[in-house]
Ligand SMILES: Nc1nc2c(ncn2[C@@H]2O[C@H](COP(=O)(O)OP(=O)(O)OP(=O)(O)O)[C@@H](O)[C@H]2O)c(=O)[nH]1
């Protein structure tokens with residue numbers, strides 16, 4: 001398989017330069033299952049794991065390879081898995097907060113060019129959730145596209161599209177159905193050979209069905225091929241990267257049950273460009289725009305120029321991002337403290353050792 005067909009770019013080639021004189025080859029992670037990786041190389045699909053040295057120097061979960069990542073890997077000779085020595089610099093990454101409140105981030109997909117944010121036009125439809133996904137997408141570095149799937153279940157999909165276009169300024173919104181095939185050809189037009197898309201969305205919105213429809217499988221049979229998750233529910237359990245017949249690369253992700261933001265505030269300025277503009281025009285310095293009379297944001301609210309629910313959604317996201325930033329700061333301070341303790345201990349040990357002389 002040609003590396004370019006897997007999404008190889010000149011930036012990646014630059015990133016790989018320091019490995020080019022070694023026995024390593026470039027490879028892309030197509031599947032991860034608790035530390036066991038499946039990678040794609042020019043030679044084909046192989047199993048891989050990270051080296052002991054890699055494990056040793058990787059303190060954070062985000063240091064480890066994720067689906068979509070490019071790595072420097074060394075073939076170890078079958079049947080041993082190949083050894084991953086390094087992750088090449090990422091062009092984009094979707095980071096979400098780990099479920100269960102740990103403050104470490106988890107990379108859902110790496111190196112995507114386009115983020116397909118999938119919603120179902122059924123009971124799942126929720127503008128506020130779309131706003132959250134948009135912030136996540138802008139923070140990741142990939143370009144968002146919104147897919148409104150299950151159009152066959154909605155009485156007036158066009159009205160839903162208008163609502164979404166209202167909150168997702170400049171973002172393409174596609175109404176589709178993986179069951180009837182509506183919108184599929186428009187979606188195909190957005191898929192570029194050698195470019196990577198990632199499907200993100202809650203469980204059950206139809207991510208796997210969309211992929212199946214794209215590769216020509218009957219979407220209604222998706223359930224039959226889904227893997228049981230042990231609780232009797234059928235759901236996608238592994239993120240997986242695949243190459244579609246047209247040559248575009250697509251990453252399927254398991255439904256994110258909770259999407260807590262671990263984004264940068266700048267991402268909010270893009271997903272809420274309208275509010276960011278108002279905030280910039282606010283005459284109060286350091287205004288939180290949360291209720292001060294005379295504030296430009298409050299003014300827009302009272303004049304009906306800004307939707308209250310959208311404003312509240314923005315405020316919640318601001319608070320959440322700041323909360324995680326503070327938490328992250330605390331975490332960094334603790335790590336720094338530990339580092340100093342260990343340096344102090346080393347120094348003490350050296351003196352103690354010297355004292356024996
Ligand atoms: N009516 C209708 N049903 C759909 C459509 N797309 C998917 N479904 C159904 O919705 C259910 C969930 O679809 P999946 O493709 O498994 O959803 P998913 O987003 O991959 O879910 P997870 O793997 O849990 O993240 C299945 O029963 C599909 O048959 C659609 O366009 N219309």
Ligand SMILES: [Zn+2]
Pocket residue numbers: 279282283284287288289290292295296297298
């Ligand atoms: Zn203000």
